[in-house]
Amino acid sequence: MVLKVKIQIKGITKPPVWRRLMIPGQLTFQQFHQVIQAAFGWQDYHLFQFSKGGYGSNPQIGIADENWSEEELVDAKTTRVSQYLKVKGEKFCYIYDFGDDWIHQIIVEDVLNEAQIGPVLINGKGACPPEDCGGVWGYEELKSILENPKHPDHRDTKEWLGLKARDQWDVNWFDLEETKHAVAFAIW
Incomplete structure (x- = not known):
């Protein structure tokens, strides 16, 4: 399975900041985080979370640390993207840096029954x-x-x-x- 996704930073409009990618569904959320970091030019200095609707929604997918118990969190290192993102039109949230709160909306634009080894950036807009x-x-x-x-x-x-x-x-x-x-x- 290959997912075509558009990821946009919420709240920035002039110009909007977004990236469009093709990602293999077998990526873990940890790997997806690394791909998003590279696509936007972030430096991976901060914690992150994936979830259906942002803060307070479930599942919360991330990396456990002293502030987050493993009971509250689905492990990003072992959970595959295809376990949660499967349907065209589906939306998910990626939050990076819990101080600055960079909230990214992920939209699944297409789901292809194909194989792909790694992520591919298709296009994007705006400086990160x-x-x-x-x-x-x-x-x-x-x-x-x-x-x-x-x-x-x-x-x-x-x-x-x-x-x-x-x-x-x-x-x-x-x-x-x-x-x-x-x-x-x-x-x-």
Whole structure:
């Protein structure tokens, strides 16, 4: 089974930030997490969770830690994506970084009775927000600061992002070929 999925970060619209992938159903949710990290350009610094409807919904699929007992959690390392995502039109939620709360909506666009060894990125749109920028609200503020060279935090924000004085943050930047490569090697 191969799933064609669209994954979009909720709350970001100008431009929206999304990725479309073909993933083998035999991937574990841990592997799916790694694929999403590569597709969006996240750095895998934080905890994550998959669930049907976000926080408080079941199942909660993730990695147990000192804050989360194994009784509350379905193990992402051993649970296959095909156990929960099987039907065209089905929706699931991926939350990354429980402080910034990057909530991604996963939509199954197609289910193919084919075999595929690894994940494949088809396309996408929008620059992924930087890690630890404060979630959707913080990202909007960051974009506003970067658009205004007279803002008192403009220089410090560019420096924090690793941008040089003349560099600009491009909200539309998305390198399809580079990201395809990253996704192809995300689980190997």
